[in-house]
Amino acid sequence: ILTGSKNALKGVGFFIGGLLLTVVGFRTAILLLGALILTALVVVSTLMRGSIGTTDSTARFRHMFSNNRAVNMLAAARIFLFASRDVWFVVGLPVYLRTVLDWSFWEVGTLLAVWVIGYGIVQASAPRFIRRPDGRTATWLAFALAALPAAIATALTADVDPTIVLIVGLIVFGLVFALNSAVHSYLILAYADGDKVAMNVGFYYMANAGGRLFGTVLSGALYQWQGLTACLWASAVFVLAAGVLSLLLPRRVAGRSRPVGARPLARVDSQSS
Secondary structure: HHHHHHHHHHHHHHHHHHHHHOOOHHHHHHHHHHHHHHHHHHHHHHHHHOOOOOOOOOOOOHHHHHOOOHHHHHHHHHHHHHHHHHHHHOHHHHHHHHHHHOOOHHHHHHHHHHHHHHHHHHHHHHHHOOOOOOHHHHHHHHHHHHHHHHHHHHHHHOOOOHHHHHHHHHHHHHHHHHHHHHHHHHHHHOOOOOOHHHHHHHHHHHHHHHHHHHHHHHHHHHHHOOOHHHHHHHHHHHHHHHHHOOOOOOOOOOOOOOOOOOOOOOOOOOOOO
């Protein structure tokens, strides 16, 4: 529920973004969003109790890095997994829809919003489809996912309607990607050291953010260089890298069939996507 709700709100953000670009333009939209963030900051600073977010002890930055091999391999796979999504979804896809297919800002924003909301629904529903995942689950999902951006890139260079290719490709890619991401988020709790769960999860999401940053920057650079197909081929390579790294994950979760307190698939993905 938490995961789906968070992504639903992100989807609403795409709707609002497309609407603002259509109605008031880019500069005014940025000013309005900045004012909204500033308002939220003032409200939170005023109403939040001083004890929230504080700890009794402080950890040094070096303590963020895990000595657990399984956590390190999972974090590395996570970097490439999320880079594979953002390398074509964040910059390449919306720019292609706007400049090549001549979609309006509202149409682009609506497509991305619906995709993100659907992505969240699949994440929230993942426990119904996958029971007790392990390293093998993450591996075969990654290799299955790698075929999708390659297929989309191939279809775009062939005599196929690009609108149909992208919409169908987005749906299938989002389905498999959401399941893979949910499995990763289950495994980080399964692999985390019992007395360092917060540190391990924080390190894992730091890797997640690094992958998104890398994918976003590369998305713009590759699109300027060779267009959307280059972004898609990079996505395929990144997912293959995630799959290879997943081969190094433990085949089974040692010591317990699932993380303590977790449902068949843990829903900690709400911070990552």
